Amino acid sequence: MEDNRPIGIFDSGIGGTSIWSAIHQLLPNEKTIYLADSKNAPYGQKSKEEIIALSIKNTELLLEMNCKIIVVACNTATTNAIQELRSKFKVPLIGIEPAIKPAATHSKTQIIGILATQGTLNSELFNKSTAKFKNIKIIEQVGHGLVQLIENGEINSKEMTRLLHSYIDPMVAANIDYLVLGCSHYPYLIPQIKTMLPSNIIIIDSGEAVARQTQNILVEKLGLSNESDIEPIFYTNTNPKVLKEILNNKCKVLQINF
Structure with missing residues (x-):
């Protein structure tokens, strides 16, 4: 119809x-x-x-x-x-919702990272979703400042690059093999994020x-x-x-x- x-x-x-x-x-x-x-x-x-x-x-x-x-x-x-x-x-x-399930299901290192807003990471629904994967270490990172920069048209600014490195580098050092983007703004950052990740780390958005x-x-x-x-x-x-x-x-x- x-x-x-x-x-x-x-x-x-x-x-x-x-x-x-x-x-x-x-x-x-x-x-x-x-x-x-x-x-x-x-x-x-x-x-x-x-x-x-x-x-x-x-x-x-x-x-x-x-x-x-x-x-x-x-x-x-x-x-x-x-x-x-x-x-x-x-x-x-x-x-x-952040695509935790495919990342947790396919992770070989059993360590995944999630970059999201404070509101998402603090929510009851998110915590219910992550609680299902008790054998997976989930490294949560609040993307402070990222949405504001995107909204201001500063996707490729030096400040964006600095913030992304400060959020992503520790997750890489922790041996994640999946990075889940938990904000619909963040896919616009994928080209930059890819330059900061080893080739084995897979980015997932929803x-x-x-x-x-x-x-x-x-x-x-x-x-x-x-x-x-x-x-x-x-x-x-x-x-x-x-x-x-x-x-x-x-x-x-x-x-x-x-």
């Missing part, structure tokens, strides 16, 4: 565009609406109550835009607010898995799909310059208040 209502996606800023990109690649005919709540970035330094309130606000706005499914393209929002969102709204909601889950919910459970090619729309509540740049100036970006 064709349903031309859009897929709604929100994040604390521009980082969730890495999730949007994976969804758009897998489902190119689906209309998408993306909300970048950059005014309130980063979510990772906010209280659980603040994160829930912001997530509800974003979800309500996407529902006003007639979205048929909503992707919470933010690890911090998922790990802190997804249960509240699912209890409050009837629309299918897809979250994003983009493809979220895209497949979105497809699964749409097609298999809801029986909904869209076969028309509609231009995606991106909304931000701050200056759209950096968001336009990260999308290579190829997509429609509008600044609105929300």
